[in-house]
Amino acid sequence: MIIITQETLSFLSELKENNNREWFADNKKRFEKEKKFIKQFFNEIGDSLGKIDNIESTQIFRIYRDVRFSKNKLPYKVNFSAGYRRTKPMLRGGYYLHIENDASFVGGGFWEPNTEDLLRIRKEIELDASELREIIAQETFKKYFGSLQGEELKTAPRDFDKNHPDIDLIRKKQYLVTRSFSNKEVLSPDFDKEILITFQAMRPFFDYMSDVLTTNLNGESII
DSSP states (O other), X not given: OOOOOHHHHHHHHHHHHTOSHHHHHHTHHHHHHHHHHHHHHHHHHHXXXXXXXXXXXXXXXXXXXXXXXXXXXXXXXXXXXEEEEEOTTTOOXXXXXXXXXXXXXXXXXXXXXXXXXXXXXXXXXXXXXXXXXXXXXXXXXXXXXXXXXXXXXXXXXXXXOTTOTTHHHHTBSOEEEEEEEOHHHHTSTTHHHHHHXXXXXXXXXXXXXXXXXXXXXXXOBOO
16 A cells, blocks of 8 residues: 655645745646655555445545636646545445645545435434434544534524524534544554544435435335
8 A cells, every 4th residue: 555755744834835826837747746646645545445335436636726606816726636426326425535745544425415315314313313312422423523523504494493492403504524644644654544434434424314215204215
């Protein structure tokens, strides 16, 4: 298994300090070397993940930013990242791996659920949140992720009771989990193992959401 080196983190750190096309052009050979290296690392993680879950695809994200509709006109991301999609339609949820100097993390969940999926999740929670509550209260979940994360509405969604006992979960727009890693942890020979352990810790949450999103409120399959 490939081990991430200080060279990779140093490149990303320098890019953050020199986020312009001139510096990038002068360091293009360094970038190509790091790109090849990190691509192999991400693919090896994907291969290992595929042995413990059904993975539909691996997506390695480009370092070039799309600045057309953004106020931030910096041309480059200052991280290397990849996503791993579970096989639909039965399995839902996606894994994410982010390598950045002093800001690396592993994440997963439902970043931008479509309107139909978001409503279905909220309706399930409204009906009975006990199973989800049990999952996020588990010792393993709390150890790796702390709590369920994601953007929230300031109040209840339309047609939901603002006084519902589980309104804290209902008003979420995203359902995410993340675990941060220090540079020391990223450079460790066991970093790949910690990534996979963290991904595995997401499974009860993913399996719950998969069950919700493939059934109706009566528990009947919709696929």
